[in-house]
Amino acid sequence: MEILFATSNKHKFSEASAILSTKIKHFPFQYLEIRSDNLEEIARDAVAVAYAKCKTPVFVEDTGLFITALKGFPGTYSAWTFAKIGVEGILKLMKDESNKEAKFETCIAYHDGTDIHVFHDVCEGRLADQKQGNSGFGYDPIFIPEGHTQTFAENITLKNKLSHRYKTLLKFSRFLKTRI
């Protein structure tokens, strides 16, 4: 069975290819995503639109960084915020905040041709005071997972083992195995 991964982000596609045992194919996909503070709501809407276009089993993945001191900013707008103000912008906003708590959250929605199945997981952690490391992408240089001292960008092996996206892909992978 081959399924499509609808995304415009090549980093996400590489990560998913490495983790899923099912073969996936890139479905370049850009659409007018709805606005919502809820990842699942966005992913469900996106996969319905994607399936209507490709008429083939397809999944989408949405990830957000939720910073407690900033009321969940940038949240479901993480990619957009990153493109505008980057990691540097987040560091400026967090400079005088004592509460550095943050979490990454991922939601995968899979349309199998009949139903939509949803998977999610989180990675709790905190924000670094400055950029650390060069691996990964996005907010990885400032995110330190709980129980560790290095950022995702400093320790990509660690990231790949306990990240929100990894854990969610694993749940999805297990589900796919039961279906083949």
Add this chain to the structure above:
Amino acid sequence: MEILFATSNKHKFSEASAILSTKIKHFPFQYLEIRSDNLEEIARDAVAVAYAKCKTPVFVEDTGLFITALKGFPGTYSAWTFAKIGVEGILKLMKDESNKEAKFETCIAYHDGTDIHVFHDVCEGRLADQKQGNSGFGYDPIFIPEGHTQTFAENITLKNKLSHRYKTLLKFSRFLKTRI
């Protein structure tokens, strides 16, 4: 003729009531707005959804603050960004920026039962280094219109005379007069 103003923002409703000569009625409206960097695209989609609900001539208004040094941030996400990081967040992001240029932009989309009519206008200006004044709402305490030294929040009379929203409402008002 009575028309509806679909908005969840009571400040916007008051401003519009004061400027339009046509009688307007508040249509409390919340929906899953699309994501886009284009105000007109959002307003056209929103008014189509609103009209489908109320089946009465209705308009929506969308306004954004576009900051040049931040690549247009917070732009079409201005209300959401304000709720998360507020004026203080914008000041932190702008602290070391030498280019303080910014503009407010408003778009009104009106559905007359058959067609959608769009009106927009801008107010060019710059950002203050700190909050100044207590009038208005949203980003008014940090926005200084071009050719002036006071923020919108320090001089509400000035705001009401030259703001993006005022100018757009005026265009809309003139249009409505030709239709009655």
